[in-house]
Amino acid sequence: MDVSVNADEPMHTLTLEDMAALCVRALSKAGATQTVAEAVARSITHAERDGSTSHGFFRLSGFIASLQSGKVSGHAVPRLSRLGTSVLLCDAQNAPAPHALELAIPELIEITRECGVAALVMRNSAHFAALWPEVEMLADAGLVALACTTYLPAVVPFGAREKLFGTNPLAFAWPRAGKAPMVFDMATSARALGDVQIAAREGHRLEPGVGLTAAGDPTCDPNEVLAGCLLPFGGYKGAALSLMIELIAGALLGQKTSASTAESDNRDGGPPPRGELILAFDPEILSGGEWQAEAERLFGRLENQPGLRLPGARRHQNRASVTEVRVDPALLGAIRAYCES
């Protein structure tokens, strides 16, 4: 779903505020309410701010396409209800995930503080972003959080020849007193699709183990991987995790797995509405109050290793300093032209 930049043209610079305003204009034109447009614009600009460009401005085209095709709803009102004492349901009604998450996460926080551990069952949510925003929202409230979702098939299970799994990301956040939380957010594929697209554009070969040709043979040629499929990270173990995510973010929630999602997707380039599972833990309740010091001891041991950086550290460093970002001028021109049309 990543749109490749054109390496031959110089990049254009936009402030985050200007980018957000442009996103809101474009999404509103495509049929989103102001509230929905602002939520998606926040998701996109926060990704750019953190240096996660593959989840940034390039995602706008897909959202516009899916708002136009009607696959994604720009005016749906997600419905919250309680499935069980510790289970919150958010039926996003095909709304973009950032909108549904902004409504559901505050209630998940309350339930987690009441119960100790709680789950958000997200259904029919058009997720087209990173997962760190939702786990960071929970960590900012002092909770430990896990999130995962499916997508469309891109990954061949270990030992198989057919794409059956999505890139199925898993994100985790751990709150730290007076510091940014420790956060990771990773695809369970060997590489993100965007990395392979960049390698193809720049003429680099991939390391072994990233993907297969359309005929199912190993290849280091990024063009062959794009025509074929990605491999799970870490062989059969990564494939087992990816399968787990198909089950717990798909079937467990009464939602489809990636292979079934593909059967009904209109392939407009935007995100098919589907499931996401978010788990939150109140560490005060689970630990009896003794959780921060031991975690900080481990972080200290890790930070003592020369050259080792905690997961998410670079993203938080970017966040502290970035106020403007570079954008492909062709994409920027296309979005501006769409707004004027």
Place this chain on the structure above:
Amino acid sequence: MDVSVNADEPMHTLTLEDMAALCVRALSKAGATQTVAEAVARSITHAERDGSTSHGFFRLSGFIASLQSGKVSGHAVPRLSRLGTSVLLCDAQNAPAPHALELAIPELIEITRECGVAALVMRNSAHFAALWPEVEMLADAGLVALACTTYLPAVVPFGAREKLFGTNPLAFAWPRAGKAPMVFDMATSARALGDVQIAAREGHRLEPGVGLTAAGDPTCDPNEVLAGCLLPFGGYKGAALSLMIELIAGALLGQKTSASTAESDNRDGGPPPRGELILAFDPEILSGGEWQAEAERLFGRLENQPGLRLPGARRHQNRASVTEVRVDPALLGAIRAYCES
């Protein structure tokens, strides 16, 4: 902690019943009550029955050593209490994990059916076995389950030079109507320690990426890995998972991480008491009742891939046919001599 077999001597055959009886005798002699001894004997014989020999009879020596040293208690009565509406605490009081789990899992099942999702916070449990027994107990009750635990440092974080993580296994079970559940149970290290010990004994080299020398250099020599350390599976992604397990099965539960556990461990070869996190989900509640058909569609797609086997399938095949197992005669002799002594 795996005891290597002697490849030069023929193996001795024992029925599972005789093995269980021998385990109970040896553990009772080492100070375990009949209830505790029977729980550990079940854990060991079930591992042997399923072909998980590295968690089978070889573990008995470590349990005996730790019962003798007092690190593990053979007569502790684990204490159950409720930390929150959806959180069960089991303080195992240094009892072997199989005993604590047999007491706690039935209550976790009840809480999960009440709440939808629930957590078992296990503290001070001497875990020295696979994790599939606990997730399978939950799947047998129709629940989806996840479990993870720490250990002693054996794995060097990606980019680091010091062993800081345990082999930190993660297990998952998904119930299937009329069939054995789909279960995986995997270390987050590139290889189990037992595999490396076997390669050393048999003179095989390891594939690249399994471990480092004591000086921190990559090696395919299993003896150098044994003197050095294991790597996480799947590079920085596997390392992130291992770090997550240190946090959620350690600090989150008011328990130590692997590196801190090592500081106070007496190195008697048996399991240091520590934390385990078990999560259970009621799929009827989370899905609204529509979870089995979609999961079976995915399993069907996977089983249609030539040569692909679902995780855990081989173990369940063994279970259906195995009534006796092969045991290293030297180990068997040592255990019998201990019982007579």
